Amino acid sequence: MARRDRPAPPPPPPDAPLAAELLAGPGAFFARLRACEPRAWRYLAPVGLAALLAGVVYALLVRSTVGLGGEGGGLTVHATNVFGNVFLTVFAFGLMAGLGYLGAGRGGRAVEVYGATFALLPPLYVLLIVLLLVVPAPEVPTSGATPLDVQRVALRTLGQWSLSRAAVVLTVLATLAQFALAYRGFRTLTGSRRRAWLGVLSPLVPVLLLTVIGFGPLIAGMF
Template sequence: MARRQRPAPPPAAPPAAELLTAPRTFFERLRTAEPRVWRYGAPVLLAALLAGVLYALLLRPVVAVAAGAEHAAPAFTAHVTNAFGTFFLTVLGAGAMVGLGTLGAGRAGRAAEVYGATFVVLPPLYLLLAVLLLVWPGPEATAATPGTDLLTAQRAALRAVVQTPLARLTVLVLLLAPFAQFALAYWGFLTLTGNRRRALLGTLLTLLPVLLLTALGLAPLLVAMV
């Protein structure tokens, strides 16, 4: 009696880091792997966490101005609030990418995996900028004295922050980083669907909402630059 052969296991999905070195190979391997919606959730969370850290580091001089002022939040609480706000908006943007990407590229586009994997390009950039912000001397901040207009003092500190080249570079990277993701996502959708129109829809439908969310998170810094 012939022995029944076991079905071959599906090919393993590529690690997200492979997208940095071999995008074409990455999406070709992903196409043959079994779909898993949460497969590349870790890069999303890591990028969101580092984006929050970057934003909190940028606003350190502003928080320092409020230190000790009456009715001002403690410095630690202010830093956590700043970091969490950017973390939340980044995760919300990732959700918009998945929802609108699926609407445009269809289920075959596997938007959750494609966009989730594209977040792997962000942590190296964000980590480098975070280290530079920690070691590079920023604008000096003086805590607000009792009786001074705290809001005016914070606005002045914010304007001082955005005048530094490193802060401007950080804001620019945070604004332009999604474009690198969209370029990679288009390549992924085209590989997975084989349809140029669906690949364009899966990319372009998410473009404006994600850019608006990014600008919303950076609004205080962008306004101070004007």
């Protein structure tokens, strides 16, 4: 009896690229991602890391204002400053993923695309953290008519600090770079320029506003 040939087993699914590989080549990254099964949770780790580091950056920027004017707080205030920016970063990602999905459609895989773009942020935040730890902050006033007045003057002083300005500008530029990378991803995954633009433009303004809100007290002190 002739022996029947067994069908060859299907090839294993390709491995998804690591989020860090996006920095080496967006085109190759999204081409590999297109061949992988969608997984909404795939690139959530870069989001969480970027959110935590964003909180640390802000807490370090305003650390010299904690406890001014006789107010307490200490560690609790530092933790609140960290958590506030962690929340804003995660909320910004939610807007990116939600509005990006509405714009680019299911095929755009907005959660994965925008999650991967957060790989841009940790290197920037680590650099800022190092600079904030080694560069002396400007002296801020420690007395005034009221604790609120002291806080306002201190934030105005920090707002004029070159490192504060650099942190704001670099964060905004990095956010814009995320949207540029997301456009490339949506274009590759959907094959439609219209879908790609909708996936990027829908969350662009709200996310930029959240970025400004995150630095709000410092930005107010710049003017």
